[in-house]
Amino acid sequence: MLTHAAEDYLKSIYKLQEKGGKVSTGILAEYLDVKPASATGMIKKLKTMKLVRYERYRGVTLTAAGRAIALEIIRHHRLLELYLFKALGVPWDGVHEEAEKLEHVISEDVEARMDEFLGYPTADPHGAPIPDKNGVVAEVASVPMTDLQNGQSCVVAEVSDNDSALLRHLGSFNLYPGTAFRVIEVAPFEGPFTIDIAGQQVVIGREVAKHVFVDQVRDPDNV
């Protein structure tokens, strides 16, 4: 069995590799809140375990074996988030932190029981896809909200899960995965978005919008 730390590294490499290919030591270290020197050390260990491809100064990527473990941990994490949310009523903005600790510790049996209880779900409370038991993840087809144009309507697909305060903020607008909205106005010069959610107008700053990803984008019906 791997250590919790090693599992965290694999999970992080997976996520960073998703958006950007090879993962540099510095980026990884920052993501894990660790010094680059520490990341180098762990990367070397993971390489000897053949979980990672690595050459000095050249960045890391996961091997198939490393990816399988990363997806297993991510599956734990997202099932736990959804379970805590649905079964225990843990608030939206609290499930990530809790799952972060539990993901390393639950058995395959408990994983399977949560999965069954939840009806074999495919997304966590933030809209992130849950890999199935074979490590197959749904493709992410959503685009950042910052790509939207005036008048377009869409549905929230996913929001970043790691900032609790941001999640509370989004929650206060009812901006959950599945929520539909329409862009009323995009202020020029990197300005905020004014959107219509179920008849309510809300203004969303660009920094916040960066963390919201949307689906089913449609141009205005009336031209």
Place this chain on the structure above:
Amino acid sequence: MLTHAAEDYLKSIYKLQEKGGKVSTGILAEYLDVKPASATGMIKKLKTMKLVRYERYRGVTLTAAGRAIALEIIRHHRLLELYLFKALGVPWDGVHEEAEKLEHVISEDVEARMDEFLGYPTADPHGAPIPDKNGVVAEVASVPMTDLQNGQSCVVAEVSDNDSALLRHLGSFNLYPGTAFRVIEVAPFEGPFTIDIAGQQVVIGREVAKHVFVDQVRDPDNV
């Protein structure tokens, strides 16, 4: 925050102290499956944290602060056992191992939510009392089954939780906390117990009986 290892030591000292006062290094080490030298090391650390009273060669006991932490961990453990059993259907003989890992990792919030879900229970699936949030534990009034005499009837109060095979064995007789039975015969010379559970006669060996604790002992009605 304490390390998981330190928490395990405190929990173990608490349990051993329950039945036998001062806890020797050797007993503690054996209970934790660790060498005595390692136990000495941790005991010293716990002493500097004032969680434990200790003098060389003289054994350990918990201070009030140490006891409070031990009870908190035990509360986590027992709530988790019951939760896993009731909410997720984890089998009787599997909850202990699972809870052993989770107990160090759940938040107070999740603890409280499980407690509420379970209706503020007072005993885990093995009949062990669950300390309340203030660290108050119910007195254990049960006696070992091996104290029973011919003809006496009683109710199972508690069974040891740490041996999965033993639990499966007891389960196969329906010997759960709350189950009533009557002693038909105690074979002489440290022999087995023949008991009547809801009309079924079963034979229970002494080694097994040592791990069963009973309540509400009554002498036979008809003399």
Place this chain on the structure above:
DNA sequence: AAACTAATTTAGGCATGCCTAAATTATAGA
């Protein structure tokens, strides 16, 4: 092509928590 800069790696240290082997101590028995 040489030099500079920024990123990365190496070297050496520290805490945790375990181990083995050797010393110490308590305690019971001669």
Place this chain on the structure above:
DNA sequence: TCTATAATTTAGGCATGCCTAAATTAGTTT
């Protein structure tokens, strides 16, 4: 009382995983 034995403690080592500081390297700039 003195000694033998069994338990305990000390001493020294090892793996993990982090750190800081110093050296190295890649890649760009001049």
